Amino acid sequence: MWDYTDKVKDHFLNPRNTGELEGANAIGETGSLNCGDALKLFLKVNENERIVDATFMTFGCASAVASSSALTEIIKGMTLDDAAKLTNDDISDYLGGLPKAKMHCSVMGQSALKKAIADYRGVQILEKPGQIVCECFDVTDLEIIDAVKANNLESTDDVTNYLKAGGGCGQCLERIEEVIESVKAKG
């Protein structure tokens, strides 16, 4: 539990930019009560598509709060185009790293941001492509394949750390294993 960096502790104990944002014109929500963490991101975007203000509301552990707080600090002043390129690693790096088991907190930040940008631009995020592998956390095989490739994940534990998939009832663990094997087999 005390694997957290000083930066994570600071952003957890003194979170920046919390609460609803008055005049927000873009909102992104991710996670759920059942999952154990959830993030609602509020953005105020000006006519030049620049983020002039950002706030968050988060339900979750210390690293979920810290990741959300860091996210709002990073994106303030960014254009939407630049913000769209932000990855979960950027959030984690900003905090001086997150424990492996908490990587999904940064993934959650990235996902809420994507949704907020889509909300602003009025584009619908389509039904996720691919097949649902983990029912508990609504994760598809394509998402697992992407995460395995991008982060060189080796085991089901790694996948759980990044995507939460497999961390609930555990029924999908065999299927996750198969997906990892299939990525490895293809090299």
Place this chain on the structure above:
Amino acid sequence: MKIVYTDNNATTKVADEVINEMLPYLGQLYGNPSSMHTFGGQVDKKVTQARQRVADLINADPEEIVFTSCGTESDNSAIYSAINAFPDKKHIITSNVEHPAINNLYKELEKTKGYEVTFVPVDKKGLLDLDLLYNSMSQNTAIISLMWANNETGVLFPIEDIAKKANEKGILFHTDAVQATAKVPIDVKKTGVDMLSLSGHKIHAPKGIGVLYVKKGFKFSPFLIGGHQEGGRRGGTENTVSIIGLGKACEMAKENLPIMNSTVKELRDYLQNQLLEKIPGSSVNGDLEQRLPNTLSIGFDAVEGESILLLLDRQGICASSGSACTSGSLDPSHVLMAMEVPFKSAHGSIRFSLSHYNTKEEMDHIIATLVPTIQKLRDMSPFWKDGKMI
């Protein structure tokens, strides 16, 4: 910063009296109790006294006490001994809220040895489905093993009734009494259990010492095969220092049992009632009556356990959460899930477990800290608005 320790179901402070009892045997009196010389013999005398003290706490005979290295070893020894005694019986009965010390063993036996394990469910209050339990008993059942008290919620199972039924059907019965010991009266003769586990570090003795009570007459087979120690039931030179400490702790536990069920219980109830009153959207997990006197598992809607714990920790308060967040699984504990505690409060469940070292001032400090802590977290929770869940 002063530490307020309310995590006694995780482990306890070693009592000063216990340390004093142990020190000579850690130092000058290092003899081996099995030796022929007087130097070792005096240690043997002290171990014999400790064995008697443990037996007295649970109303056993001293020969029925086997010292082990921890509660986990006691649990494992009991189960393995049962399946060795009845190799043809391939069925085990337990509950779905057991401690990993034994739960993971069942999973292993299912996977690698072809055992069928019935995990009897609990209801929303954490109470056992007795009908299902009794109906699942069969000729093929090698052992029934149920915890006496749950480590997370403190909920008690009716061990005496169950042992009676098991005895009637001639099925071996073991109970993990690691959490029940020193908190509720235990009388193995009256209860009629065949085996019972307890652990030193939960009752103000050191970590790494446990006991398995084995009823006279049972054909016990050792888990650790080696020397003749413990009447051939557990090989390995005795952990004399810890055994002596555990003996003292058991003697004290017997004396303190009334305090546990009056003073400590009153403190727990005070903490519970104040929190319920001062924090809206809070609820107790587990049956209010059939419960250990020292344990309070309480859930707070719309906030998450780890965050609460870390903020309590800032104020020197030690407690634990029901969520297994750090293990990568974000699901709340298997115990709260088995009880179908709703997600809205399960993720924000905190366990306070007291001892006779706690004071009313400490409870007030917890209350004064927790009220604003929950408020702070709710202020940034997307599921809480204007004083309620959304």
